[in-house]
Amino acid sequence: MKTQNITLYAAAAHRHDAQRRLGHILDAWPAPRAPDADTTTPDDDSPRPGVALALFARGEGNHARELALRLAQANTPAVFVLPDPDEHRDRLEPLGVITHHADAPPAVIAASLHALALRQPVIADLQGELRLSHAAQGGLCGEMSRLHDEMNLAASVQRQFIPRRLPRTDAAEFAALYRPAGYVSGDVFDVRPCGDRAWSFFIADVVGHGVPAALLTMIVMRALHTTDHADRPDLVLARLNRELCDQPDGPQRFATAVYGIFDEPTRRLTLAGAGHPHPLLLSPGAPPRPIDTPGPLLGVFEDTDFPSETLTLEPGQALVLYTDGFELAFPDPADSVHTLKPNATYLEHLAQLLLEQDGRSASLADAVRALDRKLDGQSGSLHRLDDVTALVLASLPAACASAASIAA
Numbered sequence: 220m221k222t223q224n225i226t227l228y229a230a231a232a233h234r235h236d237a238q239r240r241l242g243h244i245l246d247a248w249p250a251p252r253a254p255d256a257d258t259t260t261p262d263d264d265s266p267r268p269g270v271a272l273a274l275f276a277r278g279e280g281n282h283a284r285e286l287a288l289r290l291a292q293a294n295t296p297a298v299f300v301l302p303d304p305d306e307h308r309d310r311l312e313p314l315g316v317i318t319h320h321a322d323a324p325p326a327v328i329a330a331s332l333h334a335l336a337l338r339q340p341v342i343a344d345l346q347g348e349l350r351l352s353h354a355a356q357g358g359l360c361g362e363m364s365r366l367h368d369e370m371n372l373a374a375s376v377q378r379q380f381i382p383r384r385l386p387r388t389d390a391a392e393f394a395a396l397y398r399p400a401g402y403v404s405g406d407v408f409d410v411r412p413c414g415d416r417a418w419s420f421f422i423a424d425v426v427g428h429g430v431p432a433a434l435l436t437m438i439v440m441r442a443l444h445t446t447d448h449a450d451r452p453d454l455v456l457a458r459l460n461r462e463l464c465d466q467p468d469g470p471q472r473f474a475t476a477v478y479g480i481f482d483e484p485t486r487r488l489t490l491a492g493a494g495h496p497h498p499l500l501l502s503p504g505a506p507p508r509p510i511d512t513p514g515p516l517l518g519v520f521e522d523t524d525f526p527s528e529t530l531t532l533e534p535g536q537a538l539v540l541y542t543d544g545f546e547l548a549f550p551d552p553a554d555s556v557h558t559l560k561p562n563a564t565y566l567e568h569l570a571q572l573l574l575e576q577d578g579r580s581a582s583l584a585d586a587v588r589a590l591d592r593k594l595d596g597q598s599g600s601l602h603r604l605d606d607v608t609a610l611v612l613a614s615l616p617a618a619c620a621s622a623a624s625i626a627a
Contacts, residue, residue: 223336224269225256226295228286230279234258237274240300240325244272247326249333261286270335271297272328274321280307287314294346296335298328370402370430377403377433380440385410390483391418392615394587398544398594398607405432406542406608407440413449416483422610423476424495424542426516435472438462452478452491456514456525460493463518474517477540479612481532486614488538491527493517499539499566500530501573507566510538532614537583539569540612544605548594568593572611583613 225245229237238258245253254269261273261282271290275283280301290297291314301307304318311318317331385393393410405425413419423439425432442462448454455478463472475495481488490498492512499507514525532538545565572586587609594607 223254223339224267225254225332225336226267226269226271227256227258228261228263228271228273229258230276231260233274233276240274241272243325244329244332247324247329249326249330254336264289266293267295269295270332270339271295272332273297273299275299275301277302283307284310284314287311287316291315294342296339296342298331298335300328373430373433374399374402377436380407380409380437382408382410386418388483388615390416390486390615391481392583392613393418393420394583394611394613396587396591396594396607396609398591400544400604400606401429403430403433404606404608405429405436406544406606407436408540408608408610409440409443410610411449413480417450418481418483418612419449419455419478420481420540420610420612421476421478422495422540422542422608423474423517424544424606424608426473426475428605435474438466438472439474439476450480451527452480452489453525453527456491456493456517457523460517460523460525461521464521466518472518475543476517477512479538479540481612486532486534487529488532488612489527489529491525493525496541496543496545499541499569500532501537501539501570502533503535503573507539507570532612534614534616537573537611537613539572539609541565541569541609542606544607545569545609547604548607549597569609583611587611 225241227237227241241256245256248254259267273283273286280303283299283301284307287297287299296315298317298319299307299311300319300321300323302321304320308318317335319328319331381397382395385395387393395408397404397406397408399406405428406423408420408422410418410420421443423436425435425439427435439459442459443455447458456476459476463474466472475493477490477492477495477498479488479490479498490510490512491514492498493514494516495512497509497512500510501507510528510530512528515523546562549562549564549568551562551564568590572583572590590609
């Protein structure tokens with residue numbers, strides 16, 4: 220194996236003493252033949268092959284890190300000898316530098332240099348193979364990292380359109396569950412004040428997945444927030460349908476949705492749907508009851524109607540809007556191999572939003588968080604086939620205190 224050269228780094232003011240110290244180290248070299256050596260100053264930034272030995276006098280320790288950075292960038296192993304190594308070890312050792320006290324025996328320093336010299340050819344071969352590997356990949360890792368950053372940014376932007384806090388008053392409480400299948404989601408929901416003591420609420424599911432579906436949710440939210448007649452679910456969906464039908468040429472874009480108005484004083488609930496899973500009415504001691512919302516898909520036919528349905532949401536009842544991702548969220552108990560196929564098991568879990576948690580009456584937000592934990596426990600919960608979103612409205616007894624509830 221070729222003997223590695225040693226480069227001695229020492230200030231000009233004590234170069235003679237440093238060269239004498241180097242001579243003692245080479246005399247104690249643990250191999251039959253000591254390496255060749257040359258001398259330079261710590262501010263020499265020219266790359267040098269082999270192994271580095273830096274000797275610092277008292278008061279020169281501040282220059283040690285600068286030299287260590289340059290040697291690390293050049294992949295040059297190094298031994299630094301300092302009068303106060305403990306003060307600098309935490310900054311130097313992460314850069315691959317071995318530190319010794321100025322009083323260390325020459326044989327100890329020689330052993331460290333010899334070990335680095337034996338290791339260096341192997342390190343050089345590995346670095347060469349790594350460079351070839353990076354070249355063969357053609358920058359794929361960098362491209363994947365860039366895409367990862369862009370998708371994280373897209374997810375952050377999309378979440379700005381999702382309400383972070385949902386209202387709770389003395390008559391109504393909202394809670395939501397929002398779980399994108401990937402970075403971004405084709406599902407979207409919103410809750411907003413609508414006149415005096417009334418709330419508008421909305422859920423939509425864009426047909427498709429990934430970035431194209433997420434971009435269409437932006438169009439849906441923009442159209443929703445600029446529409447007139449916010450207190451008329453049928454007219455809101457008609458306006459949104461025209462907006463999607465009027466999009467520029469390209470792949471046709473479809474979405475399903477439910478839009479509703481809840482009036483607190485009368486507890487009157489008005490709903491209209493567009494090809495979306497029917498909202499579920501939950502009542503204590505009764506099975507979930509689907510509310511028929513027969514409107515067609517959004518973005519298909521420009522001139523179409525979206526009939527509305529009106530009912531009273533009695534105290535203690537709740538309304539659940541959800542996307543069809545729930546059909547794949549839970550395995551079918553009748554399926555012995557537990558394959559994820561569309562099934563109605565989710566209805567049992569949604570119905571439990573109205574039940575007590577841990578033997579006490581839980582808030583709606585607590586119940587939604589419990590449902591979220593159940594989803595975490597399902598096989599494949601980290602790689603879902605579809606986005607999963609639910610928006611829940613509970614009609615509260617008049618005595619409930621007003622507070623704020625955070626979306627799950």
